[in-house]
Amino acid sequence: MFEKVLVANRGEIAVRIIRACRELGLASVAVYSDVDREALHTALADEAYHIGPTPAAESYLNIGRLVEVARRSGAGAVHPGYGFLAESAAFARAVGEAGLVWIGPHPEAIEAMGSKVESRRLMARAGVPITPGTAEPVTSPKAVAEFAAEHGYPVAVKASAGGGGKGFAVARGEEEAGAAFERASREGEAYFGDGAVYLEKYLPHPRHIEIQVVCDRHGNAAHLGERDCSIQRRHQKLVEECPSPAMTPEMRERMGAAAVAAARAVGYDSVGTVEFLVQDEEFYFLEMNTRVQVEHPITEEVTGIDIVQTGIRIATGEPLPFAQEEICWRGHAIEVRLNAEDPASGFAPSPGMVTAYAEPGGPGVRVDSSLRGPGLVPESYDPLFAKLIVRGRDRRDALSRLRRALGEFRVEGIATTLPFFRAILDEESFLSGDYTTGYIAERMGALRMEPAPAAGGAPPARGEGRSLEVEVDGRLFRVRVFGELSGRGGAGVQAPPRRGGGGSRRASxxxxxxxxxxxxxxxxxxxxxxxxxxxxxxxxxxxxxxxxxxxxxxxxxxxxxxxxxxxxxxxxxxxxxxxx
Incomplete structure (x- = not known):
């Protein structure tokens, strides 16, 4: 049994793993780049080591440096979290070759499921439903037109090594075939070092539902039910629910069995997620994520099973402490992702310094965050900096709790996705649970969102206003002041112009x-x-x-x-x- 774990990641997932280690009585080792020197995960870990400059390629993606620090620190195991090297078979092998324990599936499973083409072959042999698609990578836009001649448009063009919405493009007609092929290939090369792409029939209005699986090294396997991840932008998830509003017990049983079959097909031996597209009451294999998933907390909330700790225990050689028939689901949980993005400007990135930060609390509210007060959300990494998770007796109760928690959440200094989440709680199709992956494209224009605050604590633009607290005769009032605040405490009539940019796709x-x-x-x-x-x-x-x-x-x-x-x-x- 190892006694110390190096966490080869940053941000909220590093914090989550460090806390899990502490509860298990394990010491934790954090790593950090130049920009993360004062990050929360470095403060919470028992030890922290600098691994290089800010660019991920020179720090969090530097396999040699990470292994060197693990050995230097005396860590007996490495947990990769999600993102960065979490699904790198090369990293898993390097960890094993250094005599350390990899907290994740064996490298061959990572490779098999990392190749979307190979994983489709494996799933077909295992009897898991797959969408019509090419069995081999394609080499030119001409192949897109040939595939469409048989299956029709739209056609999904996917990087074989892609995932997380990267290396994915859709050709809705012949005129888009070339651009879709080029984009998917380019992103595959840029993000995963592999420009190979394959084709699938694109389902226009599916739900995106995934099944959490857990498999140990003794042949035991189980699923922990589903998560509905259909509300997403450019295939990047924003909201997740457990259970899915669209799931029936019969479909859960069928999808759960398919997910376990998918995991067994590669001899899986860790926690992981099998993703499906669901349309017209049929489901199709999308991909398997061979790591802990961003949205794992909602499954933890309804099953009572700590997924991160379970993954660590599996890596020590322990058998699963539960059987499939012992798993039950209680209540309803929802997660929303707080990204440094401005939803009113096409979700343009908005990194920078958070000048004020206060989390909600109370019954049924959980926040997994990379912050515990004002701090930096660096521009060099993923925009996700916190996750708000709520749990209720049922979906209606969870929605009420989400509304209350969102009202309490305070983030100032940067634009965030908070206004989007507040807005969808007034939108009927979300409230009814009748939504698909096309939700944002279909509903975004009708959402009424509060404007993003000006960055860095600067005065807001005309019409946006600033919140102030005023006490009159012992009673506290919260008011909004419009215009520029003068040095005498008054408000002038001229407001400074809104800062340029803000990430809008249409440049000035x-x-x-x-x-x-x-x-x-x-x-x-x-x-x-x-x-x-x-x-x-x-x-x-x-x-x-x-x-x-x-x-x-x-x-x-x-x-x-x-x-x-x-x-x-x-x-x-x-x-x-x-x-x-």
């Missing part, structure tokens, strides 16, 4: 200059000098906080100058393209 143009809406890296330039462009045409692709955004020109004209190139880092406001 000053005298024909299309500027970067946020700090990031240019992935690709889509136009050339002398080219004629139409209004709202994309001119380049910008990556910020692990998300790609198309930067569009607000006006038609001729491209007079291209000021950037692929791989170039830019700041908000930097000129990208000049259109005359």
């Amino acid at each position: 143009a000053v005298e024909g200059t299309v500027a970067a809406p946020m700090q990031g890296t240019i992935v690709k330039v889509l136009v050339r000098e002398g080219q004629e462009v139409a209004a709202d045409e994309p001119v380049c692709i910008l990556e910020a906080m692990k998300m790609e955004s198309e930067i569009r020109t607000p006006k038609a004209g001729r491209v007079a100058k291209v000021a950037v190139g692929p791989g170039q880092a830019v700041r908000g406001g930097d000129p990208l393209v000049v259109v005359e």
